[in-house]
Amino acid sequence: MTIAPMLQQHMDKQGIPYELMSHDREVVATRIAQAAHIPGNSFAKGVLLKSDSGFLVAVVPANRHVDLAELSHRRHERLGLASEEEARRIFADCDPGAVPACAEAYGIPMIVDSDLTDFDEIYMEAGDHKSLIHITRQGFARLTAMAELAPISRAH
Numbered sequence: 001m002t003i004a005p006m007l008q009q010h011m012d013k014q015g016i017p018y019e020l021m022s023h024d025r026e027v028v029a030t031r032i033a034q035a036a037h038i039p040g041n042s043f044a045k046g047v048l049l050k051s052d053s054g055f056l057v058a059v060v061p062a063n064r065h066v067d068l069a070e071l072s073h074r075r076h077e078r079l080g081l082a083s084e085e086e087a088r089r090i091f092a093d094c095d096p097g098a099v100p101a102c103a104e105a106y107g108i109p110m111i112v113d114s115d116l117t118d119f120d121e122i123y124m125e126a127g128d129h130k131s132l133i134h135i136t137r138q139g140f141a142r143l144t145a146m147a148e149l150a151p152i153s154r155a156h
Contacts, residue, residue, distance in 0.1 A: 004093045004127025010105030011133075016143050019134040020126060029062035032125070036132055042119040043132075044140070046099035048082040048090065048108075051075070055082060055090065057103035059144070060113040064153035071111070071152045094127040101125065102143050110147035116140070117149065 003020055011018055023036040029045040036043075040063030047058045047066050056079065058066045072079045088096050090106055101124035103110045116122065122140040126133045135143065 002126065002128050002131055003133065004091070004098075004100065004105075006093050007100050007102060007105045007127055007133075010102060011143065014142060016135060016139045018139065021123070021132045021134050022130055023132060025129050032129075032132070033062045033123075036123065038123050038132075039119075041115065042122055044101035044112075044116055044122050044124040046101040046103060046110075046125070048087045048099050048103075049079045050082040050086065051077045051079045053077060055086070055108050057099065057101075057108050057110045058113070058152055059101045059103075059110055059116065059147070060153040061115055064113070064115070064155060067152055067154040070154075074150060074152070075111075091127075094125075095129055098125045098127055098129055100127060104144075104146055110144060111152055112144050112147045112149050113153045114149050114151050115153060 033040040033043040041061040043062035044059050045062045049056045120137050123132045
């Protein structure tokens with residue numbers, strides 16, 4: 001089990017307690033939730049988006065998709081998925097495709113789906129495809145305090 005160094009430093013600096021959990025290697029968020037035996041709606045997945053003004057990470061439950069049309073309308077800018085190469089460059093201490101749900105550790109602004117505030121326990125990728133971070137709702141709220149909170153997802 002490992003946690004990305006920048007993510008660990010950020011969480012430690014914020015004083016947010018967490019538990020590191022291992023699971024069988026998976027790369028798809030819904031499969032990660034299944035492998036870890038946790039509900040998909042309490043697993044926060046990060047999705048790196050790009051616009052003309054820069055990057056943004058949308059954080060949504062694993063069992064939902066980012067509603068790009070709604071989010072673009074909300075932000076008054078056209079948003080699309082960033083490339084794998086852009087994600088690798090930004091999250092250099094993470095495995096490819098393991099976008100952390102705490103992008104502030106990397107200096108990237110975030111918007112968090114309001115559905116994630118309904119759960120007492122939140123899980124998110126730790127920076128590889130074998131480890132999860134388990135935190136309380138209060139810890140997640142502190143970790144994402146600078147992020148906008150809005151309904152930005154839709155069902156699969």
